[in-house]
Ligand SMILES: Nc1ncnc2c1ncn2[C@@H]1O[C@H](COP(=O)(O)OP(=O)(O)O)[C@@H](O)[C@H]1O
Ligand SMILES: O=c1ccn([C@@H]2O[C@H](COP(=O)(O)OP(=O)(O)O)[C@@H](O)[C@H]2O)c(=O)[nH]1
């Protein structure tokens with residue numbers, strides 16, 4: 001990947017909110033962001049971009065100059081510097097627009113730090129709103145330990161989970177609070193089962209003018 005340049009330095013965003021719709025999906029580790037995004041993709045035709053997945057892909061990419069750094073940050077549950085994450089997101093969005101003509105994005109697990117929220121909205125595109133999944137730590141911890149049995153992730157262990165919770169409270173919740181103060185947060189309780197949580201998501205989306213895609217099957 002070319003050296004990062006220009007991130008956060010643009011005077012105007014790459015895209016306007018009319019050209020590209022971005023919904024940030026936030027919530028603690030294990031709140032259910034990925035699970036709900038999968039449902040939204042199938043019903044609303046969003047392109048799902050998980051910042052964590054993009055980082056893990058870059059970490060494992062042969063020859064990546066950021067691999068070791070990303071590995072350390074993820075194990076420690078801290079937030080990778082914005083120059084890397086925003087560039088990965090921007091490249092993935094450009095790809096999706098060129099290949100799949102996508103302009104509706106769910107950005108999952110980003111922004112987790114205020115400076116990254118500001119830089120992304122200033123240099124890539126302002127978000128339409130943030131979908132925030134609210135979930136108590138004990139529920140998230142149980143889910144993550146269970147996920148850790150099969151995820152193979154280096155951070156689904158109790159030591160990393162505790163660090164991730166601390167990062168979430170100290171670094172990521174300020175992002176949600178700022179967006180909330182701007183009236184740009186849709187907050188959904190994420191403690192019930194996946195389907196019940198998704199019902200609440202759909203209700204909230206409808207109130208914001210977002211409707212599922214009606215698949216019309218043409219009889220040949
Ligand atoms: N509403 C839910 N109730 C119970 N388990 C859930 C729920 N949503 C997700 N899970 C499970 O909890 C774990 C974390 O879910 P995931 O969607 O990966 O969350 P996140 O992306 O926020 O970390 C996964 O094992 C998933 O299957
Ligand atoms: O914008 C981001 C998103 C993720 N991460 C790192 O990637 C890890 C895993 O993020 P992911 O969203 O995959 O975890 P989840 O919340 O889904 O368990 C985080 O703990 C961070 O260390 C990051 O640095 N910046």
Ligand SMILES: [Mg+2]
Nearest residue numbers: 033034052109
């Ligand atoms: Mg996730």
